[in-house]
Amino acid sequence: MSDTTSETTTDPIESDEGYALDNRTVSAVRLAVAAGDSQRLGTLLDPLHAADIADLLEQVDSGHRREILLLCPAHFDGDVLSELDEGLREEVIGFLPPDILAEAVRDLESDDVVDLLEDLEEPQQAAILDVLDVPDRVAVEKALSYPEFSAGRLMQREVVMAPEHWTVGQAIDHVRANKKTLPDQFYHLIVVDPRLRPVGYVTLGKLLASKRSVKLTALFEDSFRTIPVSQPESEVAYAFNQYHLISAPVVDDDGRLVGAITIDDAMTVLDEEHEEDILRLAGVGESSLSDRVIETTRQRFPWLFVNLVTAILASVVIALFEDAIAQIVALAVLMPIIASMGGNAGTQSLTVAVRALATKDLTGSNVWRVVRRELAVGLINGAAFALVMGAVSLVWFGSPDLGVVIAIAMIVNLAIAALAGILIPVTLDRLGVDPALASGTFVTTVTDVVGFFVFLGLAATILL
Amino acid sequence: MSDTTSETTTDPIESDEGYALDNRTVSAVRLAVAAGDSQRLGTLLDPLHAADIADLLEQVDSGHRREILLLCPAHFDGDVLSELDEGLREEVIGFLPPDILAEAVRDLESDDVVDLLEDLEEPQQAAILDVLDVPDRVAVEKALSYPEFSAGRLMQREVVMAPEHWTVGQAIDHVRANKKTLPDQFYHLIVVDPRLRPVGYVTLGKLLASKRSVKLTALFEDSFRTIPVSQPESEVAYAFNQYHLISAPVVDDDGRLVGAITIDDAMTVLDEEHEEDILRLAGVGESSLSDRVIETTRQRFPWLFVNLVTAILASVVIALFEDAIAQIVALAVLMPIIASMGGNAGTQSLTVAVRALATKDLTGSNVWRVVRRELAVGLINGAAFALVMGAVSLVWFGSPDLGVVIAIAMIVNLAIAALAGILIPVTLDRLGVDPALASGTFVTTVTDVVGFFVFLGLAATILL
Numbered sequence: 001m002s003d004t005t006s007e008t009t010t011d012p013i014e015s016d017e018g019y020a021l022d023n024r025t026v027s028a029v030r031l032a033v034a035a036g037d038s039q040r041l042g043t044l045l046d047p048l049h050a051a052d053i054a055d056l057l058e059q060v061d062s063g064h065r066r067e068i069l070l071l072c073p074a075h076f077d078g079d080v081l082s083e084l085d086e087g088l089r090e091e092v093i094g095f096l097p098p099d100i101l102a103e104a105v106r107d108l109e110s111d112d113v114v115d116l117l118e119d120l121e122e123p124q125q126a127a128i129l130d131v132l133d134v135p136d137r138v139a140v141e142k143a144l145s146y147p148e149f150s151a152g153r154l155m156q157r158e159v160v161m162a163p164e165h166w167t168v169g170q171a172i173d174h175v176r177a178n179k180k181t182l183p184d185q186f187y188h189l190i191v192v193d194p195r196l197r198p199v200g201y202v203t204l205g206k207l208l209a210s211k212r213s214v215k216l217t218a219l220f221e222d223s224f225r226t227i228p229v230s231q232p233e234s235e236v237a238y239a240f241n242q243y244h245l246i247s248a249p250v251v252d253d254d255g256r257l258v259g260a261i262t263i264d265d266a267m268t269v270l271d272e273e274h275e276e277d278i279l280r281l282a283g284v285g286e287s288s289l290s291d292r293v294i295e296t297t298r299q300r301f302p303w304l305f306v307n308l309v310t311a312i313l314a315s316v317v318i319a320l321f322e323d324a325i326a327q328i329v330a331l332a333v334l335m336p337i338i339a340s341m342g343g344n345a346g347t348q349s350l351t352v353a354v355r356a357l358a359t360k361d362l363t364g365s366n367v368w369r370v371v372r373r374e375l376a377v378g379l380i381n382g383a384a385f386a387l388v389m390g391a392v393s394l395v396w397f398g399s400p401d402l403g404v405v406i407a408i409a410m411i412v413n414l415a416i417a418a419l420a421g422i423l424i425p426v427t428l429d430r431l432g433v434d435p436a437l438a439s440g441t442f443v444t445t446v447t448d449v450v451g452f453f454v455f456l457g458l459a460a461t462i463l464l
Numbered sequence: 465m466s467d468t469t470s471e472t473t474t475d476p477i478e479s480d481e482g483y484a485l486d487n488r489t490v491s492a493v494r495l496a497v498a499a500g501d502s503q504r505l506g507t508l509l510d511p512l513h514a515a516d517i518a519d520l521l522e523q524v525d526s527g528h529r530r531e532i533l534l535l536c537p538a539h540f541d542g543d544v545l546s547e548l549d550e551g552l553r554e555e556v557i558g559f560l561p562p563d564i565l566a567e568a569v570r571d572l573e574s575d576d577v578v579d580l581l582e583d584l585e586e587p588q589q590a591a592i593l594d595v596l597d598v599p600d601r602v603a604v605e606k607a608l609s610y611p612e613f614s615a616g617r618l619m620q621r622e623v624v625m626a627p628e629h630w631t632v633g634q635a636i637d638h639v640r641a642n643k644k645t646l647p648d649q650f651y652h653l654i655v656v657d658p659r660l661r662p663v664g665y666v667t668l669g670k671l672l673a674s675k676r677s678v679k680l681t682a683l684f685e686d687s688f689r690t691i692p693v694s695q696p697e698s699e700v701a702y703a704f705n706q707y708h709l710i711s712a713p714v715v716d717d718d719g720r721l722v723g724a725i726t727i728d729d730a731m732t733v734l735d736e737e738h739e740e741d742i743l744r745l746a747g748v749g750e751s752s753l754s755d756r757v758i759e760t761t762r763q764r765f766p767w768l769f770v771n772l773v774t775a776i777l778a779s780v781v782i783a784l785f786e787d788a789i790a791q792i793v794a795l796a797v798l799m800p801i802i803a804s805m806g807g808n809a810g811t812q813s814l815t816v817a818v819r820a821l822a823t824k825d826l827t828g829s830n831v832w833r834v835v836r837r838e839l840a841v842g843l844i845n846g847a848a849f850a851l852v853m854g855a856v857s858l859v860w861f862g863s864p865d866l867g868v869v870i871a872i873a874m875i876v877n878l879a880i881a882a883l884a885g886i887l888i889p890v891t892l893d894r895l896g897v898d899p900a901l902a903s904g905t906f907v908t909t910v911t912d913v914v915g916f917f918v919f920l921g922l923a924a925t926i927l928l
Contacts, residue, residue, distance in 0.1 A: 023828045023829050051706045055824070055825065059830040060830070175672050176672070179673045185710070186669050187669070204651070204668035204669060204671075205646060208672060209643045240731070244515075246649070246651070264708045267704070267705055267727065267730075277742065278741065278745070278819055282814070282816075289820050289834055293837050293840040297844045304809060308805060311800060312801065322793045325789070326793045333783045333786065336775060336778055336779060337772070337776065348768075361753050363487060365524075369525060373756070373760060374760075381768060
């Protein structure tokens with residue numbers, strides 16, 4: 001069995017994109033669905049990982065999704081539900097027969113049930129809670145009592161712990177005796193004091209390799225860190241990435257052990273945080289390929305509307321100089337170049353700043369050094385492009401004065417763009433606003449308004 | 465000991481940003497350096513994790529960096545070097561006394577030495593290879609023979625394996641007997657056939673919990689996957705994230721075990737890939753806050769230059785309609801609005817597409833559905849903003865005809881923006897070009913040129 005698994009995953013010819021679900025499988029699934037052939041569909045779904053089945057459901061349209069689920073409901077276990085895009089879960093859960101759904105949910109660890117539940121509407125939540133056994137249900141309800149996006153929501157409550165006076169032998173016997181209730185994934189034994197406060201942890205590797213008589217306290221890892229249950233999940237992901245944690249105990253306000261977070265969950269959060277940043281920078285709030293036209297339109301409209309308002313603001317600036325433009329039409333031809341260069345230079349500084357804030361590389365202790373650097377870069381690039389555009393304008397329109405005007409405007413706008421690109425995100429961050437969310441609009445407003453004003457204003461002063 | 469660790473990390477008042485190095489520590493370090501007080505500096509550095517010491521070095525300027533290293537060279541072990549930004553490693557290694565450097569490097573696992581070496585210049589590489597023991601040196605040189613950014617560079621060669629006929633007891637005895645040579649981090653026992661080909665793996669948790677007589681083959685995990693040694697590291701990171709792997713065996717072309725990759729390395733790669741995407745989308749090739757002015761200027765110039773060329777292209781389109789602008793200056797006032805809205809709508813579609821390509825959610829099987837969706841969204845938002853801008857123009861300039869012109873231009877440009885935003889990255893991806901790298905420029909060129917052409921062309925036709 002393992003041999004074939006190994007071969008399908010390592011043979012690059014099998015799949016055109018390495019690991020992902022390949023097009024051939026998706027087409028074959030479509031054919032099987034069209035033929036209503038549940039046996040063939042089952043054969044196609046069997047070798048797929050839950051994450052790939054979820055991807056398959058995301059890639060087909062709603063009609064196909066329904067037919068796939070009706071033809072092979074047994075293939076949709078809790079893991080597939082967990083992997084599914086949040087926007088689709090409600091739809092898919094609606095299609096599943098209640099018994100299949102109940103079985104799927106019972107298989108999951110408490111953190112996965114929480115993840116599944118938190119985005120569902122009230123009636124679906126209640127239906128799922130009903131199928132859980134009482135202890136699981138209590139665990140899930142407890143987790144849901146923690147704030148959204150906190151460590152408490154992310155953690156699994158199943159942990160393997162040992163008192164600090166134990167030896168390796170006692171710990172191993174304890175693990176063997178509790179074989180049935182062990183979590184699926186655990187890499188450390190968490191050592192606690194009599195008040196259940198974690199005091200250290202031991203990797204299973206060290207536990208295995210040590211003599212039975214060795215004290216657990218002698219095997220503690222340096223990397224031990226606890227995570228407060230109310231800590232935002234983005235901070236949790238940062239800590240895992242920064243300190244190369246594999247798992248970490250979660251503690252309540254009194255420092256008592258309440259659960260554990262493992263790196264695979266932290267990696268998912270890191271991935272989601274990145275997605276959020278990249279989409280917010282582009283003025284897309286949330287987005288998924290499986291969103292429908294109307295959802296997508298509604299998500300993008302507000303950002304475009306904000307952009308329209310700022311664009312009109314820039315137009316008002318242009319309107320101040322209508323007379324100048326009427327006399328020298330070349331100004332209308334050249335002015336978008338200044339705005340475009342300012343916008344791009346500002347976006348460069350801004351993106352570097354947003355990213356550095358996210359990774360905590362940009363802090364109070366180096367912000368002024370970075371501001372000075374950005375300004376210097378803006379001035380140097382501004383001077384370089386001033387020369388280029390001065391020359392282009394001279395050749396194109398034969399006017400040395402116009403060349404001087406555009407050159408000065410270029411330097412000023414690139415310097416302002418650099419400053420706005422760093423100062424705006426830093427200020428928003430200090431105010432507690434996500435800099436990825438709003439900086440872009442502010443920065444391009446500044447570069448547009450300043451760009452048009454300086455260029456047209458100088459032109460009106462010097463050329464008329 | 466563990467108690468204090470736990471408290472410093474969990475007390476939110478201790479550090480103003482949760483986990484990161486706090487400003488107070490950085491200031492105290494600066495003071496200690498200014499006073500030349502190596503003892504005080506040592507006290508400040510002692511509690512810091514290697515990743516935080518690396519961050520500290522990145523946040524101060526080059527002069528401070530040198531003084532810190534000279535005052536407390538013993539604090540800079542291999543882990544700090546590994547965590548340090550690539551751009552700074554060469555500088556820091558240059559400051560370190562040879563004996564400290566040798567000791568630092570000897571401590572590291574082979575994958576970390578490789579990571580350290582691959583960005584260094586030839587003489588520094590040779591100096592570091594010289595201090596390694598012969599077996600380590602051979603291992604590192606072997607790893608360096610794999611292509612850059614491949615699984616072979618990422619993996620550690622230290623693995624714990626067992627033949628497939630072994631029992632749990634035999635495996636545990638083997639681990640105990642080889643205690644000294646075990647890798648720092650291992651979570652699975654890799655089970656191999658007589659030709660050293662991995663056939664499955666067993667988590668240490670299952671190994672611990674099972675009776676000594678149980679066959680290893682009875683404990684195999686479903687999640688088992690092997691990674692080809694030449695696979696690009698971005699694919700490796702994708703596989704870990706998609707399939708929730710914790711570690712995976714790496715195999716050569718004959719399927720034989722050559723090493724293992726653990727999730728913390730995959731998480732680092734995922735983080736770097738995201739950084740690359742976000743910076744490339746903003747037209748910043750590579751960037752680090754510790755880069756100097758001249759490096760930063762050089763990195764940003766080419767992207768601005770490309771933008772200048774496309775901006776000039778758009779200006780050429782405007783120049784075609786100089787007569788129309790000279791007669792109706794309102795055109796010059798309004799035209800940046802069309803271009804700005806098109807650019808933003810295009811960036812929205814583009815970012816969603818680039819992200820979906822990176823996560824393999826956008827594939828041949830759903831690309832046309834997504835294109836249709838984007839076009840529909842573009843048309844709907846275009847119609848909405850056409851109404852808004854038509855009304856604004858009518859009120860502002862009192863011309864219904866101008867309102868009609870800008871309304872039509874808005875619909876056409878937002879539809880074109882949507883199409884360009886999805887088709888350009890998909891095409892680049894098929895051609896093997898990173899869509900994050902070049903799509904932005906192409907998309908805004910299309911939206912600028914089309915926007916100006918449609919708006920001014922319609923105006924010239926209808927209004928003159």
